[in-house]
Amino acid sequence: MLKFLGKRVLQIVVLLFIYVTVVYWLIEAMPGSFVDQYLLNPKLTPEIRENLKRQFGFDKPAHIRYLIYMKNFLTLDLGISFSYFPTRVTTIIAERLPRTVFLFVTSTLVSYVLGYNLGKRAAWKRSGLLDKTTTFVGIVFWTIFLPLLAIFNIWLFGVILKILPLNQFIDPNLWKSAPLSAQTIFIRLLLTALVFLIVFLIALLISNRLKTIPAKKTVLYTSSITTIVVSIVIWILSGYSTYAWDIIKHMVLPVLTLTLYSFAGSMLVMRDTMLDVIREDYITTAKAKGLPDNVVRDKHAARNALLPLVTNFVISLGFTVGGGIITETMFSWPGIGRAYLEALNTQDTPLLIGLLVFTGIFVLIAHLVADVLYAVLDPRIRY
Amino acid sequence: MLLSVRDLRMYYKTKMGYVKAVDGISFDLDQGESLGIVGESGCGKTSISMTILRLLPDNAEFKGGSVLFDMGNGPVDLVNLPESEMRKYRWRGISMIFQAAMNSLNPVYKVGDQIIEAIQNHFPDMPLDKARQKVAELFTLVGLDPSRMDQYPHQYSGGMKQRAVIAMALACDPKIIIADEPTTALDVIVQDRILKEIRKIQRKLNMAMIYISHDIAVIAEVSDKIAVMYAGKFVELADAVTIFKQPMHPYTYGLMHAFPSTVGEKTELVTIPGEPPNLLNPPKGCRFAPRCPKADSVCSEVEPEYRELEKNHFVACHHPVQPKEVVRFYAE
Ligand SMILES: Nc1ncnc2c1ncn2[C@@H]1O[C@H](COP(=O)(O)OP(=O)(O)OP(=O)(O)O)[C@@H](O)[C@H]1O
Ligand code: SF4
Ligand SMILES: [Mg+2]
Numbered sequence: 259m260l261k262f263l264g265k266r267v268l269q270i271v272v273l274l275f276i277y278v279t280v281v282y283w284l285i286e287a288m289p290g291s292f293v294d295q296y297l298l299n300p301k302l303t304p305e306i307r308e309n310l311k312r313q314f315g316f317d318k319p320a321h322i323r324y325l326i327y328m329k330n331f332l333t334l335d336l337g338i339s340f341s342y343f344p345t346r347v348t349t350i351i352a353e354r355l356p357r358t359v360f361l362f363v364t365s366t367l368v369s370y371v372l373g374y375n376l377g378k379r380a381a382w383k384r385s386g387l388l389d390k391t392t393t394f395v396g397i398v399f400w401t402i403f404l405p406l407l408a409i410f411n412i413w414l415f416g417v418i419l420k421i422l423p424l425n426q427f428i429d430p431n432l433w434k435s436a437p438l439s440a441q442t443i444f445i446r447l448l449l450t451a452l453v454f455l456i457v458f459l460i461a462l463l464i465s466n467r468l469k470t471i472p473a474k475k476t477v478l479y480t481s482s483i484t485t486i487v488v489s490i491v492i493w494i495l496s497g498y499s500t501y502a503w504d505i506i507k508h509m510v511l512p513v514l515t516l517t518l519y520s521f522a523g524s525m526l527v528m529r530d531t532m533l534d535v536i537r538e539d540y541i542t543t544a545k546a547k548g549l550p551d552n553v554v555r556d557k558h559a560a561r562n563a564l565l566p567l568v569t570n571f572v573i574s575l576g577f578t579v580g581g582g583i584i585t586e587t588m589f590s591w592p593g594i595g596r597a598y599l600e601a602l603n604t605q606d607t608p609l610l611i612g613l614l615v616f617t618g619i620f621v622l623i624a625h626l627v628a629d630v631l632y633a634v635l636d637p638r639i640r641y
Numbered sequence: 642m643l644l645s646v647r648d649l650r651m652y653y654k655t656k657m658g659y660v661k662a663v664d665g666i667s668f669d670l671d672q673g674e675s676l677g678i679v680g681e682s683g684c685g686k687t688s689i690s691m692t693i694l695r696l697l698p699d700n701a702e703f704k705g706g707s708v709l710f711d712m713g714n715g716p717v718d719l720v721n722l723p724e725s726e727m728r729k730y731r732w733r734g735i736s737m738i739f740q741a742a743m744n745s746l747n748p749v750y751k752v753g754d755q756i757i758e759a760i761q762n763h764f765p766d767m768p769l770d771k772a773r774q775k776v777a778e779l780f781t782l783v784g785l786d787p788s789r790m791d792q793y794p795h796q797y798s799g800g801m802k803q804r805a806v807i808a809m810a811l812a813c814d815p816k817i818i819i820a821d822e823p824t825t826a827l828d829v830i831v832q833d834r835i836l837k838e839i840r841k842i843q844r845k846l847n848m849a850m851i852y853i854s855h856d857i858a859v860i861a862e863v864s865d866k867i868a869v870m871y872a873g874k875f876v877e878l879a880d881a882v883t884i885f886k887q888p889m890h891p892y893t894y895g896l897m898h899a900f901p902s903t904v905g906e907k908t909e910l911v912t913i914p915g916e917p918p919n920l921l922n923p924p925k926g927c928r929f930a931p932r933c934p935k936a937d938s939v940c941s942e943v944e945p946e947y948r949e950l951e952k953n954h955f956v957a958c959h960h961p962v963q964p965k966e967v968v969r970f971y972a973e
Contacts, residue, residue: 384699469761539744543809545696546739547759548731551724558747637793638748 259633262641266629270622277622278331279324281614285607286320295605314340327611336612341604347612350597353441355579356448357427358586358593361509362578364451365516370571372521377528377567378560381536393529396522404519408588411515422511426590429504436501443501450489457485471553512589516582527570531563538562565636569628576624580617642711643816643849644670644735649706651692659702660920662688664873666706667947670817673847675840677864677881679857679896681917685873686853687740690819693719694735695727710734712816733763736815738823740853742806746794753790756809763813779808782842800831807839817849824859836862857896861885866953869893872918872928875947879954889950889961891933894968913970927959934968935960 297307311317315326330337336347376396380389399407416424423429428440436443461481465474493499535541536559544558581595590596594613601609633639649666652659662685670676678686691697693708709716712734719730739745747755756779757772767775777787783804794802803823810818820839824832840863843850852863860867861881868878869892877890888894895913915932918924927945930936939959947957962968 539739539741540747542696543737543739543745544747546694546731546737547762547809548728548733549758549762550728561749562747636749638795 259641263626263630266626270626273622274619275328277618278328278611278615281611281618282324282327285611285614286324288605288607291316291605291607331615336615337608339601339606339609339612341600341606341609347609350609351594351612351616354592354594354597356441356445357591358581358595359579360444360448360451361512361585361591361593362516362581363575364509365513365520366571366574366578368513369517369521370524370567370574372517373524373526374528374560374564374567376521377525378532378555378563380525381529381532381563382555382559384533389529392525396525399518400520400522400526402519404515404582404584405588407519408512408515408585411511411518412588415511415514423508427505427508427592429508432504433501438498438501440501440505443498444505446498447502447505450493454482454485454489457481512585512591515589516585524567524570528563528567531566532559535559535563565632568631568635572628572631573621573624576621576627577617579620580613642669642709642716643672643674644711645707645709645716646693647707647709649689649692649708650704651688651697652702652704653688653698654700654702655921658921661873661923662920663692665947666875668868668875668878670849670851672816672849673844675843675850675852675863675865677852677854677860677867678870679854679860679867680870682855683920684870684917685920686855686870687821689870690737690821690851690853693819694731694737695719696731710816729763732759732810732815733813734815735817735819736810736813738806738810738818738820740821740823740825742803742823743799745806745809746802748794751791751793752797752805756790756805756812759809759812775812776808779811780805782811783808784838800827800835803827803831803835807835807842811842811846814846815848817851818843819851819853821853822855839863869896872923873920874928874957875955876929876957877955879951883954887964889954889956890929890958891935891960891962891968892929894962895970898970927957934970935962 297310302310308317315323318326327337334348336351339345339347339350342350376388376392380386380392383389412424415422433440458478458481461478465477468474468477490499493502541554541559544554549558579594581593581598583595583599585591586593586595587599594617597609598613600606601613629641633641646669647667649663650661651663652661664685666689668676678689680686688701691701692703697703703720706720708719710719710730711717712730717730719727722730746752750758753773753776756776757769760767760772760775761769764772773790776790780787780790785801785804785808789797789801794805797805807823810820823839824835827835836859839850839852842848843863850863852860854860857867864881866878866880867884868875869884869890870876871892877884877888877893879887884893885897888897892913913932918928918931924930924941926939926941926943927933927936930940933940937960943959945957945959947955950956950961
């Protein structure tokens with residue numbers, strides 16, 4: 259296992275360097291540049307022009323700039339943004355990443371949990387009512403054009419029902435007199451979610467060791483509900499709950515849209531693998547042993563069908579740091595996806611390269627995690 | 642009587658019509674007795690056991706009959722039991738070694754844990770260390786090293802998996818164990834050894850057994866009585882010696898003579914010519930008529946009744962083979 263990990267990490271490092279190089283030269287090859295656009299301003303004197311060029315590093319040829327970029331990259335320095343001059347690219351990413359991660363991780367998580375549960379039930383009672391409806395609904399949402407779904411949801415929940423705010427990250431009027439910045443509150447919300455996730459995972463590990471299904475359920479439910487209640491109480495006592503609630507309210511619509519759009523993917527994968535697994539002889543054996551129907555379904559069938567789903571899930575998690583340009587634009591969500599669009603529009607090459615490189619790193623790491631997880635879940639796989 | 646099956650019928654529904662896989666099967670099984678069911682591939686042997694245990698696929702339709710099973714407190718008809726009750730009889734009352742024993746173990750759980758799961762399902766109060774001890778005993782019984790119980794199925798060889806599956810079938814001290822061609826995937830030497838062990842264990846624990854195979858030689862080795870199955874029906878049932886010495890159904894007769902026979906200098910395998918019928922629409926009268934040398938017009942019109950011609954000797958034939966009679970399956 260260690261040897262495998264070492265080999266994979268080495269592979270990832272090599273891949274990363276190739277990837278950064280490709281990204282760098284692709285962006286470099288794009289016509290026009292931020293400086294060209296900026297220097298067109300006729301009011302600038304030639305001296306200032308030269309000065310600016312030097313400051314941005316455009317006085318050196320491209321391959322020298324590439325070498326400098328690589329040298330900085332080794333120290334995790336992704337340069338300085340042009341359009342947000344003189345903010346560092348890493349600072350911009352650090353500010354926007356939590357928002358994107360929260361949004362996309364939540365919806366990915368929800369859609370996989372939903373997909374797993376619906377998929378396994380649909381396959382278990384094949385061509386039943388649940389199977390037919392979930393497959394139909396799933397495929398409808400899956401094939402729908404995402405902006406259309408977003409607009410529809412905004413129209414339905416924001417305009418007609420008026421229960422959810424239209425878009426944006428926060429309600430500006432509310433935050434005028436706020437004691438803390440939205441970012442601080444947001445990070446705290448994120449921490450709360452993280453704590454919940456950790457508690458849930460620990461509960462899951464503990465419940466795995468328990469024997470009876472009621473005992474498992476009790477452990478899972480009580481720990482989850484306790485954590486939720488305790489964190490709500492803490493938030494209310496802190497006096498910041500209205501602000502936190504505002505952020506959560508603004509998240510519902512994008513999360514809902516993304517979940518609807520993507521749950522079908524995981525559901526169909528789960529349903530398909532489950533249908534294969536159900537035909538296996540060890541499922542008949544499990545039934546013959548006199549095990550209750552839901553034990554056969556969950557412990558024997560779903561556990562084996564889970565493998566491809568988990569891999570998909572981890573890799574999708576890797577992609578979540580990239581956010582979604584369409585979703586974030588539709589909901590005016592100031593995350594990484596929007597940063598991509600801005601960087602493209604303003605030809606802010608350092609930011610664009612930085613974002614691409616950053617997303618790439620995460621996807622590569624996600625692949626590694628998926629490999630390790632696969633080995634943990636499937637005893638037949640040993641590296 | 643431990644198990645009493647009467648006129649059991651189960652058809653598979655397909656686009657082309659009903660596949661009459663189990664079509665009026667009757668037999669009795671006593672404590673400690675071993676019944677062998679022999680028949681060509683596709684005649685419905687596996688379907689019988691799946692119907693008894695009610696482990697049928699979605700397209701299977703139960704068409705009637707009864708399965709009276711007596712665990713010591715009066716016979717219960719398994720056919721009418723609600724699913725939750727039926728579960729208590731599975732494995733505890735009747736357990737099974739499946740045809741595809743190699744794939745009967747779930748790849749993601751340790752072999753020992755899969756056996757413990759069965760034990761704790763039926764004896765929820767048994768503590769874990771007791772259950773582990775039981776598994777260790779079972780492993781020793783079937784000739785496996787008990788230290789292997791914490792290994793995964795993929796770490797076992799084919800023969801070891803086979804033994805583990807047998808150990809699992811014995812886990813809840815069942816009254817009846819159904820062994821459905823449990824050795825087909827193994828090489829001949831291992832096959833023979835496992836066969837002998839199954840028989841030894843069955844005798845030692847005084848369990849009843851239903852042993853299913855297409856190979857009459859295998860059946861002969863493990864059975865007290867033998868049922869010969871053809872196209873969804875039993876055509877003959879008698880004790881093993883009678884079936885071998887005095888077969889009365891032409892099909893059984895044919896099977897007995899389908900051994901390698903030495904005629905003069907050359908050895909040849911004599912088989913019954915022709916193919917078994919399609920179970921979608923089997924022949925109207927006797928289902929064996931198209932292949933039977935003794936068939937006449939009555940045979941292809943009227944279905945022969947399954948009767949007790951001699952004591953404990955059941956035959957379904959209009960013209961049973963008489964002692965000393967020679968039936969020729971060839972146009973010579
Ligand atoms: N799910 C099903 N749907 C339709 N037909 C089926 C189904 N399962 C089995 N059959 C058919 O029913 C008949 C009996 O099958 P079964 O598996 O009981 O035979 P078998 O005697 O056990 O054969 P083998 O020796 O090959 O295991 C076969 O003709 C088979 O094609
Ligand atoms: S009933 Fe007729 S066709 Fe059928 S086995 Fe007997 S003799 Fe042959
Ligand atoms: Mg079979």
